[in-house]
Amino acid sequence: MNAFEATNHYLRNSMEVMELEERVQKLLLQPDRQVTVEVAVELDNGNIGNYVGFRSQHSNARGPYKGGLRYHPSVDMNHANSLASLMTWKTALVDIPYGGAKGGINCDPQKLSETEVERITRKFVDNIHDVIGPTVDIPAPDVNTSAREMAWIMSQYSKLHGFSPGVVTGKPLDLFGAQGREEATGRGVWVICEEVLKATKRETGNCRFVIQGFGNVGSYAAKFISEAGGKVIAVSDVNGAIFNGNGLDVPTLISLVKQGQSVSGYKEADSISHDELLRLECDVLIPAALGEVFVKDNADEIQAKIIVEAANGPTMPEADEIFNQRDILVVPDILANAGGVTCSYFEWVQNMQYFKWDLSKTRKELDKVMRESSRTVFNLASSHDISLRTAAFIIAIGRVGKARVLQGI
């Protein structure tokens, strides 16, 4: 089982807890539309490059389809279908007016030049433009795609349909992108930490945090946690992990990483192994890098009281069960890292209104969405005595289900 199979396992599990019948489960799981397109372009050397592009549109019961586009050799329709369904639940959980979609192009961008990637992207848009659009399906960056690709998509789509900045999110700041998009996921993780600590009668100022991964998500989470008085005692990146029981100086760490260095270049801390980092005694452990971090073999040794899943799929089902037994509270990924898609929504709202928010407005609205979503999850979990993960999926399924039923399936 891999990370996204684990997430599907949790989804199925929640449907069992709700006692949904087989036909209802099928109704909720089947994608609405699956599109495959041929993407043939001229390569820099004059040869023809043949690629295949996919878009799975899972559900638009609550609004336009929404989800990332990835450029990777592993992309296929099955993959897209599964991930599209997860987008449906994530957008429903944070209650933004979107459905779920996912797609991409089966290619290896490492072996392509920038102009080749641009031609592939534009050709892909030529072939799917009639099934996407600001009120239809709104792609976003994902694995190996970024603001650069989103700018090309917006440009190509606008050539065909007129000025349409709302056709994609995650655009460059100078091309209708949103202020605060970069920090949004990390900020969301921090808001969720605050809420879970409040719910368990703890205070950020008295808590120790361990963060695995110091990329976009981990570093911003660390920034907001330390600004709120929380003590970040250990962080890691691919090159190593560092620990200081008295707390690390996060601004110093961030400037170090911005200069292109590893966190292990930070002086006032002990160097530890990646495994040791996970086993540290702390209040909140934040996996913000990879999937499949917590498995059967290490779940017994985790000493954190709370785990906030900033990364997608860090906890495998056997580990999740052990955490439940050991009363370690796990805030699930679909809630903890939903700040990103929420800010995408804000970008789209600004695009649709031809209006621009400042950073403080984005932060205020983001905090509100994350707070309200987490409170709904905590309340349902405690009133029905179920895990936060199960509660989160049940809320998402309930919202999508209501939208379907009220429209007449």
Place this chain on the structure above:
Amino acid sequence: MNLCTESYCENPLFAGLDDEEVQEILQATRSRWYGKDEIIFSEGDISRSLYLMDEGSVDIKKRFDDQEHIIAKLHARTIFGEMALTSEDPRSASVIALERVHIRELSASDFNNMLRNHNVTAGKITINIARILTGRMNKLLQKFNELSNDIKKPGLAKTDLNTFKRQIFSDWSF
């Protein structure tokens, strides 16, 4: 005369009757012969007899949707028309000979005379008729319940869609 008691003994109408008692009933019957396509009785007739078919075969036909439909074929050693012994309603179906048929007819008046004379066999048969009717009524009730469950009454019928509505709007409300 060979009265072929054995095969009739298995009929539920004669359940609990010994050989002698079956003989007693058979002796109270009148023998009749019908040719191919001859009508033994028609739907709507007020004939009141029970029939035991010794030889041959018949079609049971009933009119619905403005057409006559064959609803059963009966072969030798079967009993039909038993409802007439206790009911005065018209015949609910027609019976037509498919070939040369030998039938024994027990009229309701002869049967009633036996009952009036405290004939034990006739009493046993009456109880058997009651049992057969109770069984049929129970089957009918069961079918009725099944059908009424299928009728879609919004908010009442237990369909998967209604179950789902209850689950998301009340069981798991948030």
